Amino acid sequence: MKGLLQRVFNIGKLVAPVIGYEESKQLVQSRAPSDRRKVAENHHAQPEILYFLANDPDAGVRVAIARNQATPIQADLILAGDAQEIVRADLAAKIARFAPDLRPDETDKLKAMTYQVLETLIQDQAVRVRRVVAETLKDMKTAPPGLIQRLARDPELSVAGPVLQYSPVLTDEDLLDIVRQLPIPGAAVAIARRKRLGPAVADEIGNGQDVDAITALLSNSSAQIREETLDRLVERAPQYPAWHRPLVDRPKLSGEAVRKLARFVAQDLIGRLQARTDLLPATIAELQQIVLQRLEGDSDEAPPVPAAPPPADAPAKLLVEARRLKAEGKLTEEMLIDALVGGRPALVLAGLSVLSGLPLVVIEKILTAHSAKGVTALIWKAKLPMRFAVRVQTVLARLPAVQTLKPRIDGGFPLSEEALEWQIGFFTDMAAESAGGGSASLR
Numbered sequence: 265m266k267g268l269l270q271r272v273f274n275i276g277k278l279v280a281p282v283i284g285y286e287e288s289k290q291l292v293q294s295r296a297p298s299d300r301r302k303v304a305e306n307h308h309a310q311p312e313i314l315y316f317l318a319n320d321p322d323a324g325v326r327v328a329i330a331r332n333q334a335t336p337i338q339a340d341l342i343l344a345g346d347a348q349e350i351v352r353a354d355l356a357a358k359i360a361r362f363a364p365d366l367r368p369d370e371t372d373k374l375k376a377m378t379y380q381v382l383e384t385l386i387q388d389q390a391v392r393v394r395r396v397v398a399e400t401l402k403d404m405k406t407a408p409p410g411l412i413q414r415l416a417r418d419p420e421l422s423v424a425g426p427v428l429q430y431s432p433v434l435t436d437e438d439l440l441d442i443v444r445q446l447p448i449p450g451a452a453v454a455i456a457r458r459k460r461l462g463p464a465v466a467d468e469i470g471n472g473q474d475v476d477a478i479t480a481l482l483s484n485s486s487a488q489i490r491e492e493t494l495d496r497l498v499e500r501a502p503q504y505p506a507w508h509r510p511l512v513d514r515p516k517l518s519g520e521a522v523r524k525l526a527r528f529v530a531q532d533l534i535g536r537l538q539a540r541t542d543l544l545p546a547t548i549a550e551l552q553q554i555v556l557q558r559l560e561g562d563s564d565e566a567p568p569v570p571a572a573p574p575p576a577d578a579p580a581k582l583l584v585e586a587r588r589l590k591a592e593g594k595l596t597e598e599m600l601i602d603a604l605v606g607g608r609p610a611l612v613l614a615g616l617s618v619l620s621g622l623p624l625v626v627i628e629k630i631l632t633a634h635s636a637k638g639v640t641a642l643i644w645k646a647k648l649p650m651r652f653a654v655r656v657q658t659v660l661a662r663l664p665a666v667q668t669l670k671p672r673i674d675g676g677f678p679l680s681e682e683a684l685e686w687q688i689g690f691f692t693d694m695a696a697e698s699a700g701g702g703s704a705s706l707r
Contacts, residue, residue: 282308289313297322304328311336318342323351330355337377344384352393356385360400363407379408386414391682394423402426407433416442421450422682428454436462443468449637449683452477453690461487470497475504476635476690482510491518502528506633512536519547526554534558579624582614590618597652604659612660619646622688626695631661633691636669640679641687650677 283291283306291299292313297320303309304317305328317329318339329335330343330351343355359381386397398415401407412433418424428434428442428451439455443465455461456469456477461484469477470493478497481487494514498521501507508529511521513536526537534555543551589595595615603611617624620642630638639661643653650671657668669678677684 282306285310285313292317297325300325301328304332307332307334309334315339315342323348326351327354331358333358337374337381340381341377341384344381349390349392352385352388352390353396355381356388356393356396357400359385360397363401363404363411382408382411386411386418391420391422394418394420398423398426402430403432405432407431409433413438417447419448420680420682421448421454421686424448424451425454425686429457436465439465440468443472449679450476450686450690453480456480456487457484459484459486463488463490463493466490467493470494475506475633476637476687479504479506479510479633480690482507482514485513485515489514491516491521494518495521495524498524501525504634506629506635508533509536516542519544519550522547523550523554526551527558579610579614582611583617583624585611586614586618589615595619597648600648600652601655604655609660612656616642616646616656619648621645622692623695626688626692629691629695633694634661634663635687635691636661636663636667637679637683637687638691639663640669640677641684641691644677644679644681644684645688650675653677 283303288303288306288309291303294300300317300320300322301324303313304320304325309332311334314329314332314335315338317325318335319342320326320329326343326346326348327350329339330346331354335343340355340359343351346352346355359378362375362378363382382397386394388394394415397411398418401412401415412427412431415427416424416431416434416438424447428439439458439462443452443455452469452472452474453476455465457480458465461481466481466487466489469481470489472478481489482497494511495518497507498511501511508525511517511525512529512533517525517540522537522540522543526534529537537551538548538555586595589599595618600612600615603609603615613624613627616622616627620627622642622645627642630642636657639657640650640653643650643656654668654670657663658665672678679687
């Protein structure tokens with residue numbers, strides 16, 4: 265175990281001053297927590313004294329013991345059950361770094377006890393503690409497979425997500441099993457973002473109904489998506505605008521996929537298709553013909569009566585109005601419902617922006633993606649009730665009733681706070697990646 269400690273923490277290089285045994289005994293009996301912390305932080309303190317301090321009444325002392333690289337593993341076993349979350353979280357950060365040298369069937373007693381501590385920590389009720397372990401292990405090629413499997417199936421996305429997206433320990437078979445078991449919201453998205461995602465897993469996600477996961481899959485240029493799967497997604501894409509640009513930008517599009525996309529994507533994306541350098545001459549010729557047909561079809565129709573364009577400063581004025589309403593205590597669910605019914609959706613968006621603190625471009629991304637989970641997270645961020653999320657899903661995101669997320673029996677949100685935060689981060693990142701595009705009226 266000494267060799268293990270030296271490899272992981274370079275204990276031999278530590279230069280902390282030595283505190284003599286007698287002085288240590290005097291300090292640990294002091295009533296001042298600061299005196300006891302001096303010993304708890306010292307890497308040269310005797311193991312039995314550090315073990316004694318693992319039960320210190322002061323949480324700060326126990327935190328120092330949890331962080332101390334020289335603390336005996338017997339003390340770590342005690343700290344794994346500490347009442348204070350911060351103690352267990354700091355212990356997790358230290359112990360997880362031993363992972364490459366640990367196995368559940370370890371014969372070395374000290375290593376076996378270290379594995380036991382780590383197993384205790386990944387079962388901790390505090391999400392923070394489990395998340396620390398997951399973040400530490402997510403990139404380790406030699407992390408214990410059993411622990412990785414447990415973390416990948418954690419009920420909180422902030423714990424499972426990093427492992428699902430990055431861990432090299434997970435095999436395609438593991439990932440397929442997780443996707444097929446109807447994982448927690450966001451888990452399939454994390455898997456879809458893995459580098460060089462295999463075709464079998466890509467097929468499973470692509471043939472599923474998780475719109476957010478498919479969006480992430482299509483945006484992952486390293487994902488190995490079979491031509492058949494891609495063609496099926498192109499067939500489904502007209503009703504999912506969030507898929508259009510990722511599909512247009514996918515490497516190795518078949519000629520048939522290009523032809524189908526050209527018939528329904530927006531004009532700016534047609535330009536991106538035409539700018540591709542990997543298309544066959546015959547495909548380019550067909551693409552140009554489809555573009556001409558679309559233009560001719562538009563010209564044959566009776567020109568619609570144009571709506572009066574909104575003033576250039578309309579979004580700014582609406583945000584000012586929304587801020588005023590909030591300051592007056594009038595930016596409420598009832599007021600937003602009245603705006604929806606009264607045909608003022610732009611004011612609703614401005615109100616949601618003010619209440620949630622999210623830019624309008626992020627809200628636009630959520631709505632144009634027709635994402636039930638994204639809308640739910642937006643309403644949660646705006647501190648509005650879940651019942652209003654149902655209205656926004658159907659009216660603004662135009663989701664059919666069967667696809668909407670409903671409140672829990674108690675009226676609460678059906679997703680965990682971790683999953684809701686993840687959705688907000690996902691669409692914020694998506695808006696940042698496409699900065700410069702989108703609707704000018706919402707900037």
